[in-house]
Amino acid sequence: MDQEREENNGFGPIPTPRGRRAGVSYFILLAVWLTFWFLAWLVEKITHIMLGLPMQPFSGERSMFIMATFFLLTVIYGLLHSLVLFVEEWKHINSRHGSRYQAFQRCLHFKFPVKGPIPLVLFAVLLSLHVWWMVQTGMFTQLLSQYWELLVLPAGMQLFTMSFLMKPAEVEVMERVEGANQNVAHGLAWSYYTGYLEIVLPGLCERIEKSAWKEKIHPTARRLLVLIPLKCDVRAKLEDADSNIKNVTADLSEDEGLQPVRKDSAGIKGRVYKNDVHCITDPDDAEHTEYCVVEYATVAKTLYDMQESKACEGFSREAREQQVKLLYCTLKNIIEAGGYRDQVVLVPFDITDAEDHKLAKVILQTLEQLKSGTIDMP
Template sequence: MFGVIGEDLVPRARSRLPVVCNAGLGLFTLVFVWLLDADRFMERAGMIAFCLTVAAFIHSMCLFAEEWFFHSRQRYHGRISEIFQACFKGHVILGMCAIFLMLMLGGVSFSHEQLSTMAIRCAVYLLLNSLGVLGLTPVQISEICEVKKMNVAHGLAWSFYIGYLKLILPVLQNKISQYSSTGARLSSPRLHILLPLNAVVPSEPEEEDTNVVFHENLPELELDMAGVRKRSYKNSVYKITQNNETFSCVLEYATPLRTLYQMSQESSAGFGERERKQQVLLFYRTLKQILENSLECRNRYRLILLNDEHTGDPHQLSRVIIQHLKQQDGEIHMDPIPEPPNEVYPVPEEGQIGTFLSADQMSSVPSLMFSLPQSLRSEPVETTDY
């Protein structure tokens, strides 16, 4: 039994608020310290910044050693330039050099005590970094995976679109027309895709709700795909009954959710229930963005995100589907307006303004009409024949 999920539960993309807060607090602290001790502010700030960049550079050197000694052939084909780009951040090296030159040109000299302090700071940074204290938080890792499209959900959503939806949705209208020619009628011309939040995908919707009954399949789509001749793609029509009222639509579950569920059942995948729900929501958001940006799939689908909380109603699934079907009755879909042909009309000569466009062209094709340039000091000239 399922209930519909509101869009407010779907996670949005993370903003740049932490970066703005960090920058604001850092600048405020620097200004405060500068007001307290303006004389030695540049020297102390430069020394601390230099220590941090040197420590980051040393850490990059350690990464470079690992990649060079053990992974140069397998990962980089022996190319030192690629290893260097993978281990060193360009702004770290540039920042270290810039700060060093600034300190040297400013005539700043370090005493033995200051050099010792810098060395201790670098050592503490390296130790804390090796212990994971300065490592990325789960939120930062999640943000990186979402920005770089590295989540399991991203790959599954793109695979579902490229390998299936992009093939069947553009021809869905033709298949429905063939189906309707037999006298049958659908309540909606869209493909309705069910996405349970718990990723439990039954083999038949009747297992979840007896009011959802298989009727028949649409005409098959056969394509030569990946070495398989005449691979068959099918879509099924279901009858949904409620209060002596029957609806029919093309319905199916999102099959990639079965992969997410099976991964959560394997201990080696490291994929718990909480991670599974997050990936389902991310799969829904990613797939929705992909389909909204696809001109050939627009207005041909309906994503239905289902809650996994048991409401005790054995016919909750049919209620949710019918709710979506009724909601579509009031929607107005605007087809893209075709652009007029890029035709060039000749500029009329003097005395032909009324004849260079026909009446049909004036009523159907918007155009700009320009008058010939005239001197500002010339008198009006009669151009008609009468």
């Protein structure tokens, strides 16, 4: 576990998109279930032959009754639970759903391949045909007359279980939210990209080449290094995180530093987007220094503030770490899709002891990887 934690400068392993193992497992379990019933039937037949017992003709009436009853009960349980949810959603129709039909559809537990009223109508027709078939075959009458407890007792137990003992598994919720790009991390990543990176990246290399720092910054390092700390502790200055890092353009004029980008945005004319050059000194060799354009991903601080805020009491440390890793993955995908892969480097890291100058070492290691071409950008 500790070895995995050390991956990516202590940031830990980067999560990958979920696959289809859960769906495949369902099919495997279904195959095992069908195999079990086939073997049970086969063993019964072989036993009758070996013991010389008379063979009984196969009758699926009992099995059909059990499956038809179970299907009907499953539908009843689902509809009852959906009805309970709909009682609450009734007062939120105008503010959250727009219509009663939309609200009720969102309360249903049944999975339809497409959206709209047609699947719901088809489901109602199929359910009606199923009940009509049970009535015609006498199964429904048998169920009400001999096994009415199956309709009453399990329904109450199921409602109690689903309301107080069971909940959607966290991985199911995570998969659903991640698949729909509805995580906090997705919003933060897109906000950071469209509101900042997409503005400063296009001309960054040209701004470096036109500046007085052209000779100081190695050609392979003429890109933006974006720091993403696992703890989301974004300092106001990089010097506060590591004394071996110094901002060398903070107090210089625009002509002496990097030319800022000015753009009319959100009602503000000539909004300024500024980048600074930093000098990184090797903690093990004071004579070795490197220059680069580096800064924190400011949106990471939002996750830190959310964890500290009383308004987000359910946002735990584990949730924060999960979200910052998703922030890294989402931002990486957005940058690659936007065509800025060679103009920015995402640097995930974690610092456990500020005295070991790990941040300076991480940046220097990243710059060395850029020189050798061994880094996976962004």
